[in-house]
Amino acid sequence: MALGTVPAPLPPLAVTMGDPAGIGPEITAALWRQTRGQGPVFCWYGDPALMAGAIPTQAITHPSQAACVFANALPVMVVRCPEPVTPGTLDSANSPAVVAAITQATQAALAGDVAGVVTAPIAKHVLKAAGFSFPGHTEFIASLTGQGGEELMMLACPPRAWGHTPQPGLRVVLATIHTSLASAVAALQGEGGRARIMDVARRTVAALKRDFGLPRPRLWVAGLNPHAGEDGMMGCEERDVISPALEALKAEGLDVEGPMPPDTMFTPAARARYDAALCLYHDQGLIPLKTLGMEEGVNITLGLDVVRTSPDHGTAFDIARPPSQWGSPAQAGQRVADARSLHQALLTAQAIAKARSTH
Numbered sequence: 495m496a497l498g499t500v501p502a503p504l505p506p507l508a509v510t511m512g513d514p515a516g517i518g519p520e521i522t523a524a525l526w527r528q529t530r531g532q533g534p535v536f537c538w539y540g541d542p543a544l545m546a547g548a549i550p551t552q553a554i555t556h557p558s559q560a561a562c563v564f565a566n567a568l569p570v571m572v573v574r575c576p577e578p579v580t581p582g583t584l585d586s587a588n589s590p591a592v593v594a595a596i597t598q599a600t601q602a603a604l605a606g607d608v609a610g611v612v613t614a615p616i617a618k619h620v621l622k623a624a625g626f627s628f629p630g631h632t633e634f635i636a637s638l639t640g641q642g643g644e645e646l647m648m649l650a651c652p653p654r655a656w657g658h659t660p661q662p663g664l665r666v667v668l669a670t671i672h673t674s675l676a677s678a679v680a681a682l683q684g685e686g687g688r689a690r691i692m693d694v695a696r697r698t699v700a701a702l703k704r705d706f707g708l709p710r711p712r713l714w715v716a717g718l719n720p721h722a723g724e725d726g727m728m729g730c731e732e733r734d735v736i737s738p739a740l741e742a743l744k745a746e747g748l749d750v751e752g753p754m755p756p757d758t759m760f761t762p763a764a765r766a767r768y769d770a771a772l773c774l775y776h777d778q779g780l781i782p783l784k785t786l787g788m789e790e791g792v793n794i795t796l797g798l799d800v801v802r803t804s805p806d807h808g809t810a811f812d813i814a815r816p817p818s819q820w821g822s823p824a825q826a827g828q829r830v831a832d833a834r835s836l837h838q839a840l841l842t843a844q845a846i847a848k849a850r851s852t853h
């Protein structure tokens with residue numbers, strides 16, 4: 495951006511319906527109530543029938559109409575579910591609408607009509623039963639943008655107080671995503687494994703600069719084995735694959751450390767020393783992240799031209815309720831849907847979109 499120019503205001507964000515039988519509609523209604531006064535403005539790609547009786551909705555035909563509507567009603571880019579929805583009851587018959595909502599919102603982002611896409615949770619096995627071939631939003635949205643293979647999955651949770659002690663947050667990025675543990679280990683062998691780690695590290699550093707404004711990101715890379723291999727006693731990937739990759743990255747000038755013993759690299763003292771942890775398989779990163787901060791955790795797809803975030807939780811079918819019960823106080827022993835993670839996802843999408851627009 496040239497000096498002295500004022501950045502154009504951002505278009506609204508898009509929020510997608512997610513699985514209509516999960517908690518997506520309930521937390522989206524809560525999100526609208528919370529943000530209708532001060533924003534960020536968003537439009538919802540979904541079926542207004544899911545909100546009936548809970549909040550006012552208004553159909554719009556273009557995201558640019560969202561701002562005028564937002565204070566008084568949820569602006570809806572209508573995507574109808576073909577079958578009636580019962581909260582908590584899985585039904586692949588509505589999967590085409592779930593996929594259409596994601597597709598339309600992503601296309602709007604590619605066209606610059608929305609500043610980013612915030613996806614409510616989907617149930618991957620329900621979509622698979624309807625013929626959907628992607629393991630998650632991350633890979634699907636990468637494919638829609640023509641950037642399949644360039645996607646990175648980051649999950650982040652903010653700093654928090656633990657008792658009276660403030661503790662650092664956490665960002666994790668995954669070297670392998672939605673794949674079995676056996677396939678993940680196979681993908682981390684030999685020259686291919688080294689190239690994968692180097693590629694993910696380089697792209698993570700670029701994204702931390704572009705999207706989070708960190709001038710010199712510090713990356714810690716996890717080991718694969720107990721004790722990071724204990725010098726080959728408990729596994730050789732650290733010695734043969736990870737360490738050579740990290741030496742090469744250091745020679746390129748990246749601030750990377752590792753391979754770190756995975757059991758100690760998520761302590762508060764350790765977290766204070768890096769900006770992101772590169773984890774080698776899904777649960778290595780997501781277990782500490784969700785244990786530390788599931789309530790406000792955000793899933794962020796890095797590396798794509800479109801901004802995409804999501805809450806860090808799933809569909810929570812076990813607590814999904816009809817609109818008539820939304821907002822009612824919890825009964826003894828009952829758990830109710832918490833919209834904080836979705837709110838953080840919305841704020842994170844807005845922050846990344848702003849960072850990119852001024853980059």
Ligand SMILES: NC(=O)c1ccc[n+]([C@@H]2O[C@H](COP(=O)([O-])OP(=O)(O)OC[C@H]3O[C@@H](n4cnc5c(N)ncnc54)[C@H](O)[C@@H]3O)[C@@H](O)[C@H]2O)c1
Binds near residue numbers: 804831
């Ligand atoms: N972003 C996504 O689309 C996404 C992310 C994770 C899981 N999933 C999908 O979700 C489905 C269910 O997965 P799961 O059961 O492992 O995880 P889950 O996150 O849906 O639920 C785990 C537990 O946490 C509770 N929970 C989750 N979110 C909550 C919230 N906002 N407020 C209160 N309680 C909440 C649930 O009630 C449940 O007891 C799976 O089909 C999975 O594919 C989707």
Ligand SMILES: N[C@H](C(=O)O)[C@H](O)COP(=O)(O)O
Binds near residue numbers: 629630631633793804
């Ligand atoms: N891996 C994520 C998690 O466990 O929270 C989740 O499945 C979301 O994946 P997508 O964002 O690709 O749908």
